Amino acid sequence: MTTYPHLLAPLDLGFTTLKNRVLMGSMHTGLEETKDWNRVAEFYAARARGGVGLMVTGGIGPNLEGSVLPGASMMVSDEDVANHKVITSAVHDAGGKIAMQILHAGRYAYGPKCVAPSAIKSPISPFPPTELDEDGIEKQISDIVNAAVLAQQASYDGVEIMGSEGYFLNQFLVTHTNKREDRWGGSYENRMRLPIEVVRRTREAVGTDFIIIYRLSMIDLVPEGSTHEEVVQLAREVEKAGATIINTGIGWHEARVPTIATSVPRRAFAWVTKKLMGKVGIPVVTSNRINMPDVAEDVLAEGCADMVSMARPLLADADFVVKAETGQADHIAPCIGCNQACLDHTFGGKLTSCLVNPRACHETEHAITPAEQPKSIGIVGAGPAGLSAALTAADRGHAVTLFDKADRIGGQLNMARQVPGKEEFHGLVDWFATMVADAGITVKLNTEAGVDDLKGFDEVVIATGVVPRDPGIPGQERDNVLSYIDVLRDKAEVGNKVAVIGAGGIGFDVAEFLVTGDSPTLDLPEWMREWGVADPEAVRGGLAPEGPQPEPPVRQVTLMQRKAKALGKGLGKTTGWIHRAELKMKQVEMIGGVNYEKIDDAGLHISFGEARENPRVIDCDTVVLCAGQLSERSLADALEAEGIACHVIGGADVAAELDAKRAINQGTRLAAAL
Ligand code: NAP
Ligand code: SF4
Secondary structure, eight states: OOSOTTTTSOEEOSSOEESSSEEEOOOOOSHHHHTOHHHHHHHHHHHHHTTOSEEEEEEEBSSTTTSSSTTOOBOOSHHHHHHHHHHHHHHHHTTOOEEEEEOOOGGGSSSTTOEESSOOOOTTOSOOOEEOOHHHHHHHHHHHHHHHHHHHHTTOSEEEEEEOTTOHHHHHHSTTTOOOOSTTSSSHHHHTHHHHHHHHHHHHHHOSSSEEEEEEEEEOOSTTOOOHHHHHHHHHHHHHHTOSEEEEEESOTTOSSOSSSTTSOTTTTHHHHHTTTTTSSSOEEEOSSOOSHHHHHHHHHTTSOSEEEESHHHHHOTTHHHHHHTTOGGGSOOOOSOOTTTHHHHHTTOOOOOSSOTTTTOTTTSOOOOOSSOOEEEEEOOSHHHHHHHHHHHHTTOEEEEEOSSSSSOTTHHHHTTSTTOTHHHHHHHHHHHHHHHTTOEEEOSOOOOHHHHTTOSEEEEOOOEEEOOOOOTTTTSTTEEEHHHHHTSOOOOOSEEEEEOOSHHHHHHHHHHHOSSOGGGOHHHHHHHHTBOOTTTSGGGBOTTOOOOOOOSSEEEEEOSSSSOTTTTSOTTTHHHHHHHHHHTTOEEEOSEEEEEEETTEEEEEETTTTEEEEEEOOSEEEEOOOEEEOOHHHHHHHHTTOOOEEOGGGTOOTTOOHHHHHHHHHHHHHHO
16 A cells, blocks of 8 residues: 555546646756757656656647747747657657657747737736737647647657646736737627637647647636636636546746745645546646655645646656655755746756756756766765765765764754744755755764864865854944854844844845744745735735735834845745745835944944945844855865865855855765765
């Protein structure tokens, strides 16, 4: 008897059977655009070998005007068919099934040729779209159908027609973006004509034994979004038109509600999909922030859906399903929802990877092979850099000893996990602990390794991390001045009025920690109130009419930086806006362009500009220093002085811009080469 009977049950689609209920959701990895088709194929084949029931590719454009970006991958020619055959044959050889997502971006297409139902510019694109005429609409339909036919020729098991997230088909559905008065606009019957025609004509063209997934936006989270009644009506029509599976889309890209970030509660939207269960006869898939087999199993056992879509968790661990099947769920590298190496890369025009698994999308280029000659390796520092180096080295057959002066592994991850909304870091530290224990690594905690301890190892790796930067502010020696380590790690007492010096990732984290009571991430109703999410059965689009209703802040916090620009500009591309919005909701005052003059009984004295004008006193009972960090290199320097070679990684190597993504990547790559 498996621990996950619902998740691992096969799904009979009539003409074909999926081996389990795991759908790997579409991700725009940028791999297809590399045109290195063997590399793309290996990415998907690795997930097929890992046991995923059905995979969906990243969005592939049906034509130029509908492609997300100029140069984005399309399915329009025989050459495209030949290229995609490399993917499908690798996946089929590995025993998997794969559908190609057809993504027409409509007004979200990042280019001057973009088209839409009405000429209304999206708030997240600089390009105003051209309103399509009747012929233009017909062309879009036949291009989408043509892409499906070519996908079938390329031996895909099916296609996913992207109808959610505010893309082209979704834009026709709601009056927010569709102001037409012809047969493609006006009444709901008219507005849903396009998606239905697309599905109907696709089915006609591909015949019966081909999967058509329709990704349907079940809660738009934008003004004038669909009602639940409309969602059900569309789902039924899409079923009638020939869809095999309905997948869930949550929120438009322009929505001001986070939908997949780490601070979104796990399975936060499964209740939305559940509303459709029993109302259509085809399988329904749920999605968003489902990252572990137990979460997926619960969602299915509770009847929220027939299948679960997970995308980023399959970046974090290609063997997710196999590990769940073989009783090794605690070995699954957890997706922490950070977006740092996946969506932030996508939106930054970089190839996707994964913070916890730097091999994701780099399978062919970043191989980890058994060591030719096993060595003894001493690693100092059990933060993300040292841990990753230790695991990879041990995996390759080296004998690893890992030292840390703390009483636990995890380094700075242990501080991140204290921050409300970053609870997923607990799972990451637990995963490292499990893997380190299993890998037979000798762990020496509470041990400040010195030069003598490291003599005799074949290789020495220094991952001693960072120390806080001293900002040198007069008065900072006072008892009421704390460092972020005192606050996050040592739980020092903090007053009710706090000045936070430094507004980098850590300043924002500390501010969040200080203003938040119980974490809304662990309380779905509270999180929904905080972001103004309502039941789409009661309110169109699922946006509460009263707007966000956050809990009042636990403390009064002022967050400052010396740079004159807006605070939080350096935070993650796809998550920075969430952190800024959260602090605004908690009435955190954010001040840029300050000089820190002194700290005394009255509080923190600041001034502005080179002329040190406009003096102001921030009335506070506690000051927290989050002024960045410097590399802790003393051990590396001592080793070098004794002529002992060592490799320096993570924050000990470069402190600026340090984050777990770079630390893990560097540790893994170093150990892959030792
Ligand atoms: P950081 O991002 O480099 O921020 C340092 C802050 O200190 C800045 O606001 C800087 O702004 C200020 N500062 C620098 N020198 C100062 C000085 N001499 N006196 C006063 N203020 C000074 O560093 P961090 O916040 O320590 O974060 C470290 C790394 O951890 C970050 O790079 C980040 O990637 C990572 N992290 C990431 C997240 C995340 O959410 N992704 C969260 C936490 C940490 P001014 O120079 O303008 O004053
Ligand atoms: Fe998940 Fe972060 Fe990896 Fe993206 S980078 S897959 S969010 S752990």
